Amino acid sequence: MGNGRYIDRMEISSAELRHFDHLMASFNLTRSNPSTFILMGIPGLEAAHILISIPFSVFYIISLLGNSMVLFVGKEQPLHKPMYLLLCMLALTDIGTSTSVVPKALRIFWFNLKGITVSACLTQMFFLHTASVMHSAILVTMAFDRYVAICNPLSYATILTNARIAKLGLVGLMRAVLFILPMPLLVSRLPFCANHIVPHTHCDHMAVAKMSCGDITVNRIYGLVIAFVVIGSDLMLITLSYGLIIRAVLRISSKKAHQKALNTCTAHICVILTSYTPSLFSFVTHRFGQHIAPHIHIILANLYFLVPPLLNPIIYGVKTKELRDKVGKYTCTM
Template structure:
């Protein structure tokens, strides 16, 4: 059981401690973590399955929901299985290459997730402000291209993070007080000059999220202006209801993301275990809630999910 005897002095390994100070409670903490992860996985797989099977759902909005589901699955899967291995089996070792790969993947997927939310805001803008041109402006092919652009952007923006780190000398003490290889946590393991790494990480986070939030705010500004021009209150409510799910999904993503980023960099008095728990919940709560939010707010999707769920639950007749 080499993983149990692994020491920080191993030159090719980092040690992920899990949640410092709460080691005796790791098994208990793993219960909500594994439950949330399983619910999120099942919910997002169900969305992908239903949209894939139902020809009537092969529309831009549902293609965006599939992109969101894929980013949700990727986000939680890049972090939670390793965290559960720490909680259950004390498997704390991770190679430097594995750590940098995990770091690249989880940050790239987060940037991709933000790009999907921007595209969804644009989708809502076109649906409300130019409903007659919706089918010609937003085709499945155009949505797929926007998704590809978002993926390329995420890779190009995040790739410098591991490339800058791999050139750094790491100190003898390679203990990372976290459940996953977060960028700043890994940067702190370096004995070299980390000014460029810190600056790029900070600028990248705020430029990307700042740009995306600006585009979303612009879309919703135009939506609100268009809605206010409608005289009917019923039409007001109907138009705004189409945006409710997207607004809820944005709040579940951007709020914990910004809070986690700021506390990790600037809050010296914030309890480390509290920050780590919140950081993990960022990878658990949105993937769990997003399928529920869209299932509740989107009647067509809810009906199709209900149809397949009833087939699964019906007893087999002999």
Template sequence: MAVFNLTPSDPSTFILTGIPGLEAAHVWISIPFSMFYLTGLLGNFTVLFVVGKEQTLHKPMYLLLCMLALTEIITSTSVVPKALFIFWFNLKGITVAGCLTQMFFLHTGSMMHSAVLVTMAFDRYVAICNPLRYDTILTNARIAKLGLVGLIRTILFILPLPLLLSRQPFCANRIIPHTYCDHMAVAKMSCGDITVNRTYGLVMSFVVIGLDLTLVALSYCLIIRAVLRISSKRDHQKALNTCTAHIGVMLMSYPSFFFSTLTYRFGQGIAPHIHVILANLYLLLPPMLDPVIYGVKTKELCDKVGKYTYRR
């Protein structure tokens, strides 16, 4: 394939450089990138396939796992294929429309991921604090409605990001030192006033994700209070074990999200290649590890996956 070269002065394109300072190692860096990405796709599509095929898994918890898998597929797929084209073929050009579209799906997937984690926290709260009414409170239809509400909320909050940027004048220097079109990375290419873009992006990240974290914290405070009222230590452990997978997924997702968001605005002392690598790992590691965490901690899902694996 011929190398597709674009100049930064082309008024219809941006140039994604990849990982600044490590251009000579792009081919080697692509090996773990592609392995992480393919492993994540395999794991998440396996969850979708097994839950879809098994009637016994058509329950709220597994419906939430499917939602989580979909958000992770969308988030990683919006970024990794373009990064690999940069690494392998030096295809660094991306149209302005393509850049804004990538940004929309990337941030939509990330925020929807947070909405699913909040719904999962509510699911664990009902399962532990009100187990006798679990089947009546959390039906599949209600989970689907909560997922739809989360999707509508996400689109309403994310859509202004590319719309605001589409109205900005961009400078002649359109070189973005990144592997994908992050909101702030693109905003910094503008010659106009980006105060509104910067403020909206920061407020949206901390208000929406902050609200999600508050709801998660509230759910776990109520869960801990309910667990402490249980007299049996064995029942203590059993109740808390139902939450460990969810806690593990949150510990991978939220800290890396805030790190990536803050370093673009306040992390001038962090080397660019470190920031870009960590920002990509934030999009690669959760999709790869989350299916493993839930597969190991959820015996019913593990058994069903094992059934199909051994059958093959």
């Protein structure tokens, strides 16, 4: 009897072990290969992945076409002005941001290809967060551009030269790299025991860190530092610029001048709203919305990589006459 019970336990253990190996194989992951993560897409909405892929792919294609058009038109010599150089920088970061996330998400939705090596995951994490911080730096530079154009128009050409804009862009890129580089390095030092399944469409810093069986306090603190020091300071500089702009506009007696001054800022304000609103909502719900369903967190996080790259070229194409005219000229000759 005792031997029978022992054999039964052995058979159950063997069956459980075979079942575990089958699950690991279905995720293309083995116990001896801990160098692979599994991106689950949008947990809870797996049955709707094909439907969800439709707006993902449509938004991505339109954003690629729109931002590529901005870059193509921006090479025109008459448009070689500081504002158009900034638009080209914004288009590049928009392409980089969406391309670092959407193709992998579509592979998950369409082909159920969920595996990603740790090195590829860390690389994706670095590029998507670097592009996000660079995007924020460009918006700050655009706010400064609007401030100089309205508050000191006579010195605009001497203050904001093409060379100075290029230097500001380089500084923004260096800042993004220096602030974001520690993120993948911190994650690479974390121990991942048995759980390599990331409930997300991409390798977000905190989504991956939470899968660790070690202490992620440093990761949490550094994520908050990036949010408050980098993004917070950028928002403060943008607010300061527009505070000075509003003060200068209020000193103008002509209503027509008021309207003209404010029209020059409309496109930039719209881009700020479309860029920061999804990221702030995602940050707040991720940190403080413990009772919100996980798929809501993930959808909000993905909106940041879908909506701004889609809307930014449309906003500037509608509001900027020179850009609109050049796009119209090229589309008519095609």
